[in-house]
Structure formats: C-alpha cells, structure tokens
Amino acid sequence: MxxxxxxxxxxxxxxxxxxTRRLRATLLALTAAGGLLLTxxxxxxxxxxxxxxxxxxxxxxAPAPAVTSGGEQSDGGQSVDGDQEGxxxxxxxxxxxxxxxxxxxxxxxxxxxxxxxxxxxxxxxRPDPSTIRPEEFVNSFRQDYERPxxxxxxxxxxxxxxDSAGWSLVRVGLATRTAGDSAERPxxxxxxxxxxxxxxAEPGRLDLAKKSLDEMTDRLRDDDSVAxxxxxxxxxxxxxxxxxxxxxxxxxxxxxxxxxxxATNLGAGVETGYATATEGLREGATNRxxxxxxxxxxxxDTDAGSILERIANxxxxxGITLFGVGVGSDxxxxxxxxxxxxxxxxxxxxxxxxxxxxVFVDRLPQNIDLTARDAKAQVAFDPETVARFRLxxxxxxxxxxxxxxxxxxxxxxxxxGHTVTALYAVRTRPGADxxxxxxxxxxxxxxxxxxxxxxxxxxxxxxxDSLTDASPRFQVDAVAAYFADSLRSGDLPGNPGxxxxxxxxxxxxxxxxxDDVRQLAEAIDEAARTE
Numbered sequence: 001m002x003x004x005x006x007x008x009x010x011x012x013x014x015x016x017x018x019x020t021r022r023l024r025a026t027l028l029a030l031t032a033a034g035g036l037l038l039t040x041x042x043x044x045x046x047x048x049x050x051x052x053x054x055x056x057x058x059x060x061x062a063p064a065p066a067v068t069s070g071g072e073q074s075d076g077g078q079s080v081d082g083d084q085e086g087x088x089x090x091x092x093x094x095x096x097x098x099x100x101x102x103x104x105x106x107x108x109x110x111x112x113x114x115x116x117x118x119x120x121x122x123x124x125x126r127p128d129p130s131t132i133r134p135e136e137f138v139n140s141f142r143q144d145y146e147r148p149x150x151x152x153x154x155x156x157x158x159x160x161x162x163d164s165a166g167w168s169l170v171r172v173g174l175a176t177r178t179a180g181d182s183a184e185r186p187x188x189x190x191x192x193x194x195x196x197x198x199x200x201a202e203p204g205r206l207d208l209a210k211k212s213l214d215e216m217t218d219r220l221r222d223d224d225s226v227a228x229x230x231x232x233x234x235x236x237x238x239x240x241x242x243x244x245x246x247x248x249x250x251x252x253x254x255x256x257x258x259x260x261x262x263a264t265n266l267g268a269g270v271e272t273g274y275a276t277a278t279e280g281l282r283e284g285a286t287n288r289x290x291x292x293x294x295x296x297x298x299x300x301d302t303d304a305g306s307i308l309e310r311i312a313n314x315x316x317x318x319g320i321t322l323f324g325v326g327v328g329s330d331x332x333x334x335x336x337x338x339x340x341x342x343x344x345x346x347x348x349x350x351x352x353x354x355x356x357x358x359v360f361v362d363r364l365p366q367n368i369d370l371t372a373r374d375a376k377a378q379v380a381f382d383p384e385t386v387a388r389f390r391l392x393x394x395x396x397x398x399x400x401x402x403x404x405x406x407x408x409x410x411x412x413x414x415x416x417g418h419t420v421t422a423l424y425a426v427r428t429r430p431g432a433d434x435x436x437x438x439x440x441x442x443x444x445x446x447x448x449x450x451x452x453x454x455x456x457x458x459x460x461x462x463x464x465d466s467l468t469d470a471s472p473r474f475q476v477d478a479v480a481a482y483f484a485d486s487l488r489s490g491d492l493p494g495n496p497g498x499x500x501x502x503x504x505x506x507x508x509x510x511x512x513x514x515d516d517v518r519q520l521a522e523a524i525d526e527a528a529r530t531e
Contacts, residue, residue: 105377108397112324114349116333117131131333133395138393151446153174155172160465168427172422176416191229197264208356225244229272231264231272266295267300267307270289277318290325292325297335372414376403377439389426390425391422392425436460439456441455482501
C-alpha cells in the first residue's frame with residue numbers, strides 16, 4: 001500500500017500508525033510465502049542516535065530496533081525482493097537473499113590483512129585471496145566520526161548511491177573516545193611472547209620485533225609492567241612480570257639478548273605466555289599478551305581453537321586479552337587472525353620501521369588499553385525500503401541475531417582512539433522513500449561489565465546521489481572495500497575496477513593530504529601491474 005505525499009506530511013504519530021499497518025501487511029505476505037516472521041523498525045531522523053542502557057519496565061532487555069525469529073534460508077531460495085536466485089554458494093563473494101532484515105557481527109579492529117597485502121604487492125606478487133578481509137582494509141584508515149566523551153561509542157550511519165542501478169553503499173561508523181595522554185589510562189601489564197624460531201632470522205622479522213619492543217619499552221610508563229616469553233621448539237619465560245620504573249635497562253637487556261633458534265611451537269609460546277601473564281596479574285591494570293610472530297607454526301599444537309582452549313580459564317577468569325603482531329614476507333595469516341579473534345583481541349602487521357612505530361608508539365594507547373568489552377553491532381534494515389543487503393567482510397565475525405543481547409556471547413575488545421567501520425551493499429526498492437536502517441552497538445564496560453547500547457539511523461533521503469558526493473573519508477572507505485573486492489575477484493556492485501580505483505585513490509590522497517591514502521593508491525597501482 002502506497003502512502004500519499006499528504007499522509008507523509010501529517011504528524012509523526014499518524015505516520016507511525018500507518019507504517020505499522022503497512023509492516024503488518026508485509027509480514028503476513030512474507031510469512032505466507034516463506035514461513036518467515038519479520039518485524040521492521042519505526043522511522044527515525046537521519047543521523048540521530050539513542051541509548052538503551054537498561055531493561056524496559058517489564059524487566060526484560062529493551063527491544064532491538066528490529067527483531068526476527070531468525071531461521072535459515074536454503075540455497076536456491078527466493079530473495080526478499082522477489083527476484084529468483086540461481087544456485088548459491090557460501091563463498092565471500094555471495095550476494096544472497098536475506099532470510100531476515102537483521103545483520104549482527106562482533107566488532108573487529110584488525111588491520112593485518114591490509115598490511116600484509118601491501119607487503120606482498122610491494123614484492124611484485126598478488127596476495128592469496130584467502131588472506132583478503134575487506135573490513136581490515138577499511139579499518140586501516142582514519143575516519144571523520146564524532147567521538148564520545150567517555151567509554152563507549154558514537155554511531156554514525158550514512159550512505160551514497162553507486163553506479164550500479166539500485167545499489168548503494170551504506171556505512172556504519174562506530175568511534176570510541178580519543179586516546180588521551182598516556183597518564184590518563186590504567187597501568188598496563190604486558191607479556192611479550194616473541195617468536196625466535198629459525199624463520200624469524202629473515203631480515204624484517206626478529207630484528208624488527210626487537211627494535212619495536214625497545215621503542216615500546218621506552219614509551220611505557222614507570223608504573224607499567226613487562227614480562228618476556230620466547231618460543232621456538234619450546235617456550236621459556238625470559239623475564240617475569242617486572243615494573244618498568246628503575247628496571248628499563250633490565251628489559252632492554254633481555255630484548256637485546258633474543259636470538260633465533262629452531263622450530264616454531266607457537267602453541268607452547270601462547271600457553272606459557274598466558275601462564276606468565278597470570279602469575280604477574282595486576283588488579284586494576286590492563287593485562288594483555290602481545291604475540292609477535294610470523295605465524296608459521298610447524299611443531300606442537302598448530303590449531304588455534306585447541307591452543308586457546310588450553311588457556312581458556314586465564315582468558316575468561318582474568319580478562320587477559322591478546323594483541324597479535326605479524327611480521328615477515330611469508331606470514332601465517334590464518335592462524336594469527338584466528339588466535340586474535342578467539343582470544344579477545346586484534347592483530348596488526350608490521351613490515352618496516354614506519355609500521356612498527358605506528359603500532360608500538362603512535363597507537364600505543366589504543367593497542368593496550370580497553371574502553372569496551374564484548375562489543376557487537378546489529379543493523380536492522382527496513383523491509384519497506386530495502387530489497388537486499390550484504391555486509392562487506394566480517395565473514396569470521398558473524399553473530400546469531402538472537403545473541404546480540406546475550407552478554408555471554410563473545411564480541412570484540414576495543415580501545416581508545418579506535419574506529420570500526422562496516423560497509424553494506426544495499427539494494428533499495430524502486431521509489432523507496434523513508435526509513436532505511438537502524439544501527440545499534442552493544443558493549444560491556446571494561447571495569448564494571450555493565451551493558452550499554454547506542455543507536456543511529458539513516459533515511460533514504462540522506463543517501464548521497466553518488467560516491468563522489470560523499471565525504472572524502474567515505475570515499476576512501478569505498479575505494480578500500482572495492483580494492484579488497486578486486487583482490488579476491490569479487491562481484492561487489494559498483495566496483496569500477498583497479499584502474500579507476502587507482503585514479504580515485506590518488507585524487508583522494510591529494511585531497512586529504514594523508515600518507516596512508518597515498519600508500520593505498522600505490523598499492524592499487526601495484527595490483528594493477530600484476531593483473
């Protein structure tokens with residue numbers, strides 16, 4: 001049933017009633033056709049946000065902007081806009097009909113996939129498509145989101161139409177507070193777990209790790225603590241948890257003495273690292289294991305799941321998180337990424353001194369401090385305006401829709417100064433007008449474990465007419481996502497190809513005066529040369 005222009009200009013209460021009736025009709029039709037139960041969310045102002053920090057008056061958690069009973073749709077089914085789909089697969093390039101209008105995922109601030117891809121391209125090769133994670137490309141760049149004053153997030157939702165008919169890119173941007181002076185954060189208790197296996201002898205591996213640790217040690221405060229564990233065929237605690245005040249020389253000496261040995265028993269290294277972190281646990285401090293490795297495990301336990309299961313109590317009972325730092329031209333990306341995702345942490349990749357300084361010095365607060373635990377996002381698309389949608393990336397971080405408010409379900413650990421960006425390819429219905437999506441983020445306070453939520457909304461009228469009309473930072477995100485899509489031979493709607501992406505990236509590098517965007521343009525140039 002179409003709503004007249006006159007009706008749309010009536011008071012909001014009348015509009016809400018009419019929208020409810022339309023949604024009920026839509027739900028009945030969908031239920032009859034496919035056995036699906038959907039409930040859409042009410043309209044809201046573009047860019048608005050709201051919080052929902054506690055239960056409603058019935059004592060139950062406040063309802064999500066949109067709720068579904070869930071359910072899986074079988075391959076070859078019909079999409080929600082009525083277009084018949086052919087045979088489908090579960091691969092990363094699938095644009096599948098959605099069985100509901102909810103998308104839920106754990107937050108992720110990993111950037112290792114992009115850093116490693118740049119390294120491989122600089123060597124004149126093409127990265128393995130299995131190592132390409134689009135969200136890590138996008139999250140490698142600074143954003144223009146408003147930031148909150150305290151712990152938690154702001155939510156920004158915006159979008160722009162693409163050159164592919166009916167398709168838009170919708171951006172959900174989450175930002176934590178700005179990383180302040182190091183004196184403002186809690187003390188840190190860091191256990192460095194360093195790979196000293198034979199493969200780390202290659203230039204740019206152990207030597208880069210040692211330099212990075214020395215710089216980080218100089219940057220940490222006197223009331224911070226450091227422990228050092230090494231592993232090759234076996235693991236060894238070289239330095240127990242030690243306060244830096246008056247002992248920096250001791251730490252530097254332990255780092256300088258590191259030498260490569262033989263095999264890579266990464267499992268033993270992680271297990272010993274967590275045991276050392278537990279022995280040196282500091283109440284009121286940020287307790288974190290920092291794993292520095294090329295990820296090329298070749299002896300002992302090499303399965304991330306079983307490695308983390310052995311140290312599950314340390315992770316859960318003591319809240320010890322994992323920060324993985326990848327090095328080396330030959331890099332075990334899959335193992336390092338899985339360890340970080342399941343180990344309540346994140347990963348970065350360093351290929352040179354500039355990368356190391358960025359990770360261990362410039363971004364030190366966000367890589368060791370926490371502002372949110374078990375953070376999850378849920379985006380509810382309006383079935384009246386949205387025909388299809390696809391989350392770009394985050395394949396390994398998906399969460400069941402019903403688990404959004406289950407605080408026992410693992411989410412992402414996020415620090416100060418972080419931003420998290422999720423891009424969606426969204427196909428709007430012909431003539432769609434009104435509410436498009438509501439994005440919500442839920443997290444636990446790192447100290448009290450109290451749950452909090454924030455939300456933001458987007459109207460179809462707020463979509464920019466084209467990507468070139470969007471903000472420069474939005475355009476950078478789009479280029480990064482399309483670049484990742486090209487590297488894994490995807491079919492993302494609106495992807496103009498590497499040549500056009502390179503031109504856009506060079507233009508944006510000049511417009512933003514951002515070295516990171518300039519490096520993106522150079523990486524796209526290198527990819528184009530390997531086609």
